[in-house]
Amino acid sequence: MLNDRVDNMMGHRFQLATRPYFPYMDYRTDTDEPESRVTPIDSLDFRILDVFAATLNFTYEINEAPNRAFGDYRNGSFTGIIGKLEREEADLSTIVAPTPGRLQVVQFCRVYESDKMVITSLKPALLPASLSLIRPFEGELWLGLLVSVVAWGVILWLLQRAWRWMSGRRGVRLNTALLYGWRTLLEQPPTTPPSNMTGRVLVGWWLVFCLIITTGFRSSLIAHLTVQGRSKTLDNFRDLLDQGDWRWGTEPWQFSGATLVYFSTNTDPVVKQINDKMEVLLVKEALQKVLEGGFSFISVKNYVRVIVDSWYTDAYGETPFYISHHGIHTLACFGWGFRRGAPFYDRFVQLMSRVEDAGIISYWTDEVIARRVRENRRAEALDHDVVLTDKLQEESSREALGLQHLQGAFYLLLLGSCLAFLTLLGENLAYSSSLP
CATH class of the missing domain: 1.10.287 (Helix Hairpins)
Structure with a gap:
């Protein structure tokens, strides 16, 4: 069972490094100082930490990572969360992704699958x-x-x-x-x-x-x-390139670290073209460009799902956005990082396996996301207002077939009449020229 006693850490106080990445980790900073202590908000890692602390009998203190960075290799050492673990300024960290370089300086414990990169675009429009x-x-x-x-x-x-x-x-x-x-x-x-x-x-x-x-x-x-009929959905990177004069972008914090390594070192010509034309902008600006048309927002699924469900969906579940179903795993998995040689590493791995095998992680992930969406909508009172764009209202209405639906037939009739008239004119001219 989950509450079985794995070991007793006698109230030891762990130092954790983290950065916000909902639904995995979220918090409020206690002060405005960099790398200050933070107070966790309901999120997946916070729930797991509370269970582990109660089971293993330890306490913890969480500090924000330098520049809220996961960790890049610069000038012979790592920055961000990985840098703190490398310098043993922290015992462990919440969500990070394993890369060959990072695994040389930290130990890694797999906690959950990596969040897929998906494409957010306007919903398919009605064909002419x-x-x-x-x-x-x-x-x-x-x-x-x-x-x-x-x-x-x-x-x-x-x-x-x-x-x-x-x-x-x-x-x-x-x-x-x-x-x-x-x-x-x-x-x-x-x-x-x-x-x-x-x-x-x-x-x-x-x-x-x-x-x-x-x-x-x-x-x-x-x-x-x-x-x-409706236009084709954009479900993968190839679909973006096939659109011709199309643009796409992502947020700065996502286009860094392990994700940036994936895009910059990938040998696939499609991914290379996506990387070359990638724009970096904040999520609100990006989604506004999506609404204007000719633009797509590339982001991790759970992150953009919370934003769209919270602020761009009406009380009936209607939204102007389409989130692609076929995402791309840019990373193998997500998990926690530990400083090298940490004696408690094996105990955390053992307990994490029990949590994952019980199906608690996937259940908590959906629950945390649903709760955050409800809180966001309640704060903005969105459940009492219908938030639909004019375009979505127009497309969702039902109407009888009219002249606009069959105008192609009338165009064809006009074209045939013109061709018949030109043929008659040609025959008359040919007959007139044959007369003596």
Whole structure:
């Protein structure tokens, strides 16, 4: 059981180094002085520390890390939390990530999985209603249909020419063959089929082909008009690059330490392009740019999840943001750091394994996040107000199909009328020029 006695540390007082990283660690500073003592706020590491202190009979004092940094290697030594452990100014620390360099100067205890890096963008927008008529088929399928109509018309014309050459009867002109195939595809086939068996077989198979195509188009069109399509979601780094003129950024504290090592040393060309164009800005500014469009915010999932749920979600759970489902683990795991040679290291590792095996860590993580969101919303009285952008309100409303949904059909009718008029004009000019 969790409360079994692992060892008795006789009230020993540990010195801890930390920095804020909710939901893992959060606190209030007691003074404005750097590296001052802090008072923990309900968070995952604070709950684990309280259980360990009661079980192992120790007390602790927590001090803020220099510059609130995890620790970078500079001028032959580490800064931040790792530097304090390296110099034995602290016995252990809360959340840090293991890297090859850090593991040479500190001991590490795995506590939880690393938080995934996710992409926060605007929710997919409704696709233009004017294109509903052509959206049931992909572009390559439309191209295939065009090629098929032309190819079938040419084949019919060639077969009829060969038949005319052998039988001496009247054949079919090329434009007639092409229009025959086009009319059949539009479910308006000519009433007079070819007189020879070769042409009839070819027309018969073309009718079967047109039946399959028109049935598929009709059913897909109904589906697209019933539920209007949306733009593609941005779920990974490749999706960001595919957007063309798109921008992205992250916060300064996230683009440092082990995360910066991941981006700066990664050999994947996609990650290298993301790193080269990464902008560094605060979360409020970044989310405002996301709302303006053409921008995405790259951050760890649990962190951005609390912010979006707290201040950008209404009482009905609606939010203008989309958080990608497919995140990237830039680090192997998160955990606690210990100074080298600490005699209590094995005891902490043993008890941490019991906590993890019991499923308490994942349960506490969700509970801490939900509680913080409720506190933030209660403080801002957001549960009593509907916080929806005009764009979200417009997209969430239901309406009957109108002219705006089928305007593509009217555009197509206008285009066909213009082409018919130009054809008539050309025929009249050709006929006039042929007169003596």
